[in-house]
Amino acid sequence: MASSGTGPRRVTIDDVAEAAGVSRQTVSRALNDKGEIGVSTKQRVLDAALALGYRPSRFARGLVRQDTFSVGLVIPDLLNPFFTEVAAAALDAARGRGWHVVVYDTGDRVEEERGTLEVIASQVDAVVGYLSLPEDEIARLTRGLPVVLIDRKHRSERFSSILIDGEAGVHAAIRHLTAAGHRHIGMLDHAERSEPSVRHEWFDAAMSACGLDSGSVARADQSVEGGERALQELLARHPDLTAVFTFNDIIAIGALRAARRLGRQVPRDLALIGFDGLRLGTLVEPQLTTVALDTRSLGALAVEQAARLLTGTGPLHSDQLTVGAELRVRESA
Amino acid sequence: MASSGTGPRRVTIDDVAEAAGVSRQTVSRALNDKGEIGVSTKQRVLDAALALGYRPSRFARGLVRQDTFSVGLVIPDLLNPFFTEVAAAALDAARGRGWHVVVYDTGDRVEEERGTLEVIASQVDAVVGYLSLPEDEIARLTRGLPVVLIDRKHRSERFSSILIDGEAGVHAAIRHLTAAGHRHIGMLDHAERSEPSVRHEWFDAAMSACGLDSGSVARADQSVEGGERALQELLARHPDLTAVFTFNDIIAIGALRAARRLGRQVPRDLALIGFDGLRLGTLVEPQLTTVALDTRSLGALAVEQAARLLTGTGPLHSDQLTVGAELRVRESA
DNA sequence: AGCGGTAACGTGAGCGCTCACGGGAGCGGT
DNA sequence: ACCGCTCCCGTGAGCGCTCACGTTACCGCT
Numbered sequence: 094m095a096s097s098g099t100g101p102r103r104v105t106i107d108d109v110a111e112a113a114g115v116s117r118q119t120v121s122r123a124l125n126d127k128g129e130i131g132v133s134t135k136q137r138v139l140d141a142a143l144a145l146g147y148r149p150s151r152f153a154r155g156l157v158r159q160d161t162f163s164v165g166l167v168i169p170d171l172l173n174p175f176f177t178e179v180a181a182a183a184l185d186a187a188r189g190r191g192w193h194v195v196v197y198d199t200g201d202r203v204e205e206e207r208g209t210l211e212v213i214a215s216q217v218d219a220v221v222g223y224l225s226l227p228e229d230e231i232a233r234l235t236r237g238l239p240v241v242l243i244d245r246k247h248r249s250e251r252f253s254s255i256l257i258d259g260e261a262g263v264h265a266a267i268r269h270l271t272a273a274g275h276r277h278i279g280m281l282d283h284a285e286r287s288e289p290s291v292r293h294e295w296f297d298a299a300m301s302a303c304g305l306d307s308g309s310v311a312r313a314d315q316s317v318e319g320g321e322r323a324l325q326e327l328l329a330r331h332p333d334l335t336a337v338f339t340f341n342d343i344i345a346i347g348a349l350r351a352a353r354r355l356g357r358q359v360p361r362d363l364a365l366i367g368f369d370g371l372r373l374g375t376l377v378e379p380q381l382t383t384v385a386l387d388t389r390s391l392g393a394l395a396v397e398q399a400a401r402l403l404t405g406t407g408p409l410h411s412d413q414l415t416v417g418a419e420l421r422v423r424e425s426a
Numbered sequence: 427m428a429s430s431g432t433g434p435r436r437v438t439i440d441d442v443a444e445a446a447g448v449s450r451q452t453v454s455r456a457l458n459d460k461g462e463i464g465v466s467t468k469q470r471v472l473d474a475a476l477a478l479g480y481r482p483s484r485f486a487r488g489l490v491r492q493d494t495f496s497v498g499l500v501i502p503d504l505l506n507p508f509f510t511e512v513a514a515a516a517l518d519a520a521r522g523r524g525w526h527v528v529v530y531d532t533g534d535r536v537e538e539e540r541g542t543l544e545v546i547a548s549q550v551d552a553v554v555g556y557l558s559l560p561e562d563e564i565a566r567l568t569r570g571l572p573v574v575l576i577d578r579k580h581r582s583e584r585f586s587s588i589l590i591d592g593e594a595g596v597h598a599a600i601r602h603l604t605a606a607g608h609r610h611i612g613m614l615d616h617a618e619r620s621e622p623s624v625r626h627e628w629f630d631a632a633m634s635a636c637g638l639d640s641g642s643v644a645r646a647d648q649s650v651e652g653g654e655r656a657l658q659e660l661l662a663r664h665p666d667l668t669a670v671f672t673f674n675d676i677i678a679i680g681a682l683r684a685a686r687r688l689g690r691q692v693p694r695d696l697a698l699i700g701f702d703g704l705r706l707g708t709l710v711e712p713q714l715t716t717v718a719l720d721t722r723s724l725g726a727l728a729v730e731q732a733a734r735l736l737t738g739t740g741p742l743h744s745d746q747l748t749v750g751a752e753l754r755v756r757e758s759a
Numbered sequence: 760a761g762c763g764g765t766a767a768c769g770t771g772a773g774c775g776c777t778c779a780c781g782g783g784a785g786c787g788g789t
Numbered sequence: 790a791c792c793g794c795t796c797c798c799g800t801g802a803g804c805g806c807t808c809a810c811g812t813t814a815c816c817g818c819t
Contacts, residue, residue, distance in 0.1 A: 129797060177505060215484050378711045
């Protein structure tokens, strides 16, 4: 059955038309059930298409009816449960719109992120995700494509962002700790950038609002192992700490393991509060108390905003582009 | 700055050509650095393109140079860590090929799977993933698209599969348990289909190979909660069980929680062995002993096979399409 | 002066499809 | 017998780009 000619040429709409003894247009009508076609003719065309194994070219179709969109979702590491949740939410939101999501995992490597953005410009209609490159470089690589940054504020007009407001949540967390009698509270910040994180600022603000000295801080890689090492280091420097707030749940889970290894029982000897509200936090023992943010909204809003930027429907207002976070008390504090 | 004309017409290559005072072809040469162009001209074109915000149409480009491919990855639930790992592996493999992966999460709903396949046929060049629809329906919806099924054997020539061979691994698991003195070993199978799973068959075979009676079995939904309920039910019916093998790690983790709640200490009072080898298994306490399969290969092979089917390079042989599984002893058994 | 060669550009054609038309056949109404 | 209508179906044109060619200008060489 394989063609023995000069090469396996694609089956086009004209081939089907010829086989069915009709014109292109009639084939097109049959395939997109557009009406204006007799039932028997339609069936004949459909049979011919099936027999020839015809499949319309998405490029040709996309070229003329400009109505199919796809978003590029760029994330640093899909295996990180936080990004998984964001990605799942984005997929869901896109499905609702009939959009397609092309996912790129940069594996936390800047070089891959660059490569991805380079290729993405000619593959999707908008870019959404966690980007770490400087804005001007993103702008250069994406060439005018709408870009929605997640959890990162933008300077340029070109971009849009979905931001996290965890101030109230972190405040509640610290109040929760002080109410339980904790006075020496530390934090495990992340170690990616040199400057302290925004979450660290919220922590400081909440501490002083509760009348406590600015807590001691260690920096952790964004991994379970990173959390383990960091807690060990923090406790070595400040053995008097009775509670620790962490940059995110992954780090908190690492801290949980480290605490166990150090013989500190959680929450009796050491209270632990994470950030993110991952489902994973309910699977560990004890279950993680955390400042939970609405990851679903995070992903959904990002896609929504991308859609609005693209279709020209007025973009969301800045206050709609923020997702809140609330304390979710479980077992670790 | 917004155009006030009849509508926001797309900026085409001809617009850039006109602005730079050259021809289309020269613009094309500049953008794809093809050579045969003077440096000053090239710069002028690039400047014009930037100024106009020009971005080549992926459809037009794809139509003529037929060299960009994309795979559709269909999974039931991205939030299930197993599928996350498979997806991550697939993304990685695709990146190596320069392929694009369009991800669809059907949320475990057959109706969504149908809808996805319907739309996918005109959006990607090949489909890989976990599909639950009957083969003839998949064939009808995908219209001749290469399809690679993961962990599901195929009948039709149209399809290809990546299979899991866990026989040796499960055998090793049961031997491990018997060596530790266990005689009453149960299993938590999944509850999706009516017939017993292949893993169940491996379990039975391993049991009889070790000279044990076929173990008692309960069925569990593929979730932590499902595992909890199922273990509780299983132990209620068979209190004498000292070890349990589960369909997968998620169920095992549920079993872990149930065991704790029931006052059975793992592994002292109850040994637990899961299946899949999820990273998640190292985060729980005690760390999960499991029959680990190479999820990376699973996803990678699926993409590899899809690529071969598409490019005509001989498809992989059936023995290359199988990934093995090996016992990974951690703490729960 | 003549000739081949190369670098730098431009010109048709065509990828595979859909859209806006145009037109013939058939049928009922006056 | 004519008009008008609906139902089918076909024909050009064009979406935005790249490929395979032409074409021109300019260089060095005999």
